[in-house]
Amino acid sequence: MAAEDGGDEVRVLQNLRGKICEAKHLVPNKMRDVFCTINLDQEEVFRTQVVEKSLSPYFGEEFYFEIPRTFQWLSFYIYDKSVLQKDLRIGKVSIKKEDLCNYTGKENWFLLQPIDSNSEVQGKVHLELKLNELITDNGSVCQQLVVHIKECHGLPLINGQNCDPYATVSLVGPSRNDQKKTKVKKKTSNPQFNETFYFEVTRSSSYTKKSQFQVEEEDIEKLEVRVDLWNNGNLVQDVFLGEIKVPVKVLRNDSFQAWYLLQPRENGNKSSKTDDLGSLRLNICYTEDCVLPSEYYASLRNLLLKSSDVQPISASAAYILSEVCRDKYDAVLPLVRLLLHHHKLVPFVTAVAELDLKDTQEANTVFRGNTLATRCVDEMMKIVGRHYLKVTLKPVLDEICESLKPCEIDPIKLKEGDNVDIHMENLRYYVDKVFREIVRSSISCPTLMCDVFYSLRHLAAKRFPNDPHVQYSAVSSFVFLRFFAVAVVSPHTFHLRPHHPDAQTSRTLTLISKAIQTLGSWGSLTKSKLSSFKETFMCEFFKTFQEEKFTESVKKFLDDVSSTESKEPSGLSEPVHLKEGEMYKRAQGRTRIGKKNFKKRWFCLTSREFTYHKQQDKEPIFTIPIKNILAVEKLDESSFNKKNMFQVLHGEKPLYIQANNCVEASEWIEALCRVTRCNQKRLSFYHPSAFLNGNWLCCKATVENTVGCARCTADVPADTQIEIDGDRETERIYSLFTINISKLQKLEEACGSIAVYQGPQKEPDDYSNFTIEDSVATFHTLKQIIDIVEKLNDSHEKYRKKRSSSAKYGSEENPIVGKVS
Helix, strand or coil: CCCCCCCCCCCEEEEEEEEEEEEEECCCCCCCCCEEEEEECEEEEEEEEECCCCCCEEEEEEEEEEEECCCCCCEEEECCCCCCCEEEEEEEEEHHHHHHHHHHCCCEEEECCCCCHHHCCCCCEEECCCCCCCCCCCCCCEEEEEEEEEECCCCCCEEEEECCCCEEEEEECCCCEEEEECCCCCCCCCCCCEEEEECCCCEEEEHCCCCCCCHHHHHHHHEEEEEEEEECCCCCCCHHHHHHHHHHHHHHHHHHHHEEECCCCCCCCCCCCCCCEEEEEEEEEEEEEEECCCHHHHHHHHHHHHHHHHCCCCCCCHHHHHHHEEEEEEEEHHHHHHHHCCCCHHHHHHHHHHHHHEEEEEEECCCCCCCHHHHHHHHHHHHHHHHHHHHHHHHHHHHCCCCCCCCCCCCCCCCCCCCCCHHHHHHHHHHHHHHHHCCCCCHHHHHHHHHHHEEEEEEHHHHCCCCCCHHHHHHHHHHHHHHHHHHCCCCCCCCCCCCCCCCCHHHHHHHHHHHHHHHHCCCCCCCCEEEEEEEECHHHHHHHHHHHHHHHEEEEEEHHHHHCCCCHHHHHCCCCCEEEEEEEEEECCCCCCCCCCEEEEEEECCEEEEECCCCCCEEEEEEEEECCCCEECCHHHHCCCCCCCCEEECCCCCCCEEEECHHHHHHHHHHHHHHHHCCCCCEEEECCEEEEEEEECCCCCCCCCCCCEECCCCCCCCCCCCCHHHHHHHHHHHHHHHHHHHHHHHHHHHHHHHHHHHCCCCHHCCCCCCCCCCCHHHHHHHHHHHHHHHHHHHHHHCCCCCCHHCCCCCCCCCEEEEECC
């Protein structure tokens, strides 16, 4: 892992994380079953669980994903769930990509906006515009506008299918609207039009009266080219897909060619009321990182990696990062991943945990706050403990979610006819089973987690030498309260279940999670008092657990997971479960009579094989050993007129797969590439399109087993369990330092003042919240950080200038993307 992952190219990477919190005051015509989706333009990439019978639903669902393509709008749609009919869209929140930075890092209430077809757009159009000078037979001059509409890219799906697009091209002025139309292209989101249209721009004038051609200003100032994209509805109304407008005056005598992003209609939604649909509370954090080649980050990377060696730890670059960020989580996520990537996490967590314990006065509050140490451990467990959770909890959670036994024991929530004794018996059965799986799982606990727990345990015992239980509470506060209990209550978040549980199952999981938290604390807090429980019904339930064996089981488990003694490498005895989900695959034609259509299948990827099944938990229909996979690449949409397709090349014919959205397709390709990177027979070339009707669509070759016509994409990191891009994480940290440069400078000034005058002399509020244990050491680190940031600023500025010099941009109303040809 010593080498970085960036290569020589500059990469622009995007990700989105945040939380869909709650909606309020939805249209009050009836109680609704409500869910919320996240859409990139018109493509759904995330969906919450359904909240039943509510006009003010609380979702509380976090999201995090990489964004693999360009987009204009990030939208959140609120739906009314329907059983028999199409789900009804109540309203939406749409935020332009350029405006996302205004909402980063804080919760905001947004008014829901009405939805109409004029505002639902995505995609871009490639145009070439030119003004020609024409001389008529009698010597007069007229001006001609040439509009060459070449192609479109990324048009939306209509009713889940590729659209039948066509374009209207108009020259519009105060007293004219000349319109022409392209041919309809069938079943494609990336239509190739290649049609040219001609328009007369100005009145004829005498060529002999002017030494050179000039367009009449009063005409050209008022003219614009308008291109509208439509989906041909055949027997129903055509659907508007977007428009662009270009003033003719920007052309003058030049030929202009560029990609234009499609825009909504200007009058979309203007007449609609926006104050009666309700509101939505969101926490959104969008980041776009321009990742330079690896060598640019050497100085910053080295400074961060030696943080655990700095004395005191509060003077280290990593600690200072957490101090200057408004939200510690912004710093923790890239920091943990970078330190983990370079095997430096354990000593850093040890150092910051020791600092934490200095400020902890009571043993029963050890590691209970949201400090840098606790957040680092939380994030580490999420990253390295994914497979551990799967092998430990997935079988029992599957049983709970599928058996649907009622477990409600709260008298207030019980329905008429419910038998509380049976419910308590069901709950006790589930809690016993989950607890048993956990305390037997120590052999599967990742070594890194054990190393961290070992360190925390001994630090706590050293800090409170007279408390024999604190060494256990230091570990149980993480492994039970922050790891297993959280995974039980939100199994879909940890990929333990493919779908959100229903309301009854969610309640059952909540009760089990509460029980596991309490049982897990008994090994460390032997004097637990039932009277301290908030809910009386939980107090009654826990009376059935007053047995010594539970305390001893927890104690033994905590001893095992906080030991540095070597364990049997469980990862070698069973395959690592990496990813699973529902997608569509094209029949491979292994039988002569089989139809080559697309069928929905359940796919599963482990470290040993890639399989698909008719349904989840059924025996596989088809299996590809990982060692037999030769390449995993995207498939051109033109092959089958379907989006989000990729191909798995192996010994037989390619396996063609369609994912449900662009994020899912990107995640599957990355996971498959990662696990197959070290295969010895990986291909160097592949065919980007399919072999259909006797030839490859990409290169027209007629031999099916001919060598590919395109080079395979670059390799990705080989670690199948920890997916980390070191350069990307370092770039993210650089961005955080850049955003908070004024805080760094104030902190540097404060350290200088303390060092010279032996105490703060002015404006203490500027740095009173910072931890400054050693002003000289902190000043030295700050100076290094600021110098490195300034150098990286210069490198980024050079790249921005280089990129802007190769592209032209239109007006704010008509942004243009891409390079001018």
